Amino acid sequence: MQLSIMHRVSKRLRALVRDRRANTAVEFALAAPALFLFMFGIIEVGYALWMQNALDYSVAAAARCASLNGSACAAVAGTSQVTTYAASESGASLTSGAFTYLGTAVCGCQVSGNFTIALEIPWSPVTANLSSSACIAPPPHKNCAS
Numbered sequence: 001m002q003l004s005i006m007h008r009v010s011k012r013l014r015a016l017v018r019d020r021r022a023n024t025a026v027e028f029a030l031a032a033p034a035l036f037l038f039m040f041g042i043i044e045v046g047y048a049l050w051m052q053n054a055l056d057y058s059v060a061a062a063a064r065c066a067s068l069n070g071s072a073c074a075a076v077a078g079t080s081q082v083t084t085y086a087a088s089e090s091g092a093s094l095t096s097g098a099f100t101y102l103g104t105a106v107c108g109c110q111v112s113g114n115f116t117i118a119l120e121i122p123w124s125p126v127t128a129n130l131s132s133s134a135c136i137a138p139p140p141h142k143n144c145a146s
Contacts, residue, residue, distance in 0.1 A: 066101065
């Protein structure tokens with residue numbers, strides 16, 4: 001009797017080894033975590049690059065506005081509209097606090113921007129510090145926005 005049970009068990013194990021119906025599901029289960037991690041990593045890096053591009057564009061636009069259209073970016077009630085203009089030109093969730101303006105720089109009208117982005121990567125929080133700076137000299141006989 002012991003032999004017949006062992007024979008039946010070994011026969012079923014051999015049949016199970018030869019069965020190939022669930023290979024695709026097992027292979028997908030093994031490969032899916034790496035595939036999804038790679039895919040969502042690409043999305044997060046793309047988001048960081050988009051934010052860097054928004055920061056670069058808004059800094060350049062604000063420096064140009066401060067050098068050419070001083071009245072449109074001039075100070076009102078002691079707060080600089082240049083940083084507000086930079087935030088409005090970004091097209092992203094950047095606030096005016098992310099920008100600094102220096103109208104007395106050697107190179108002309110200088111606008112700088114700094115932004116820290118938290119990348120949503122599983123198992124380890126990662127932050128990236130994005131920064132950009134632009135300086136444009138005003139035309140002759142004009143001054144930077146104050």
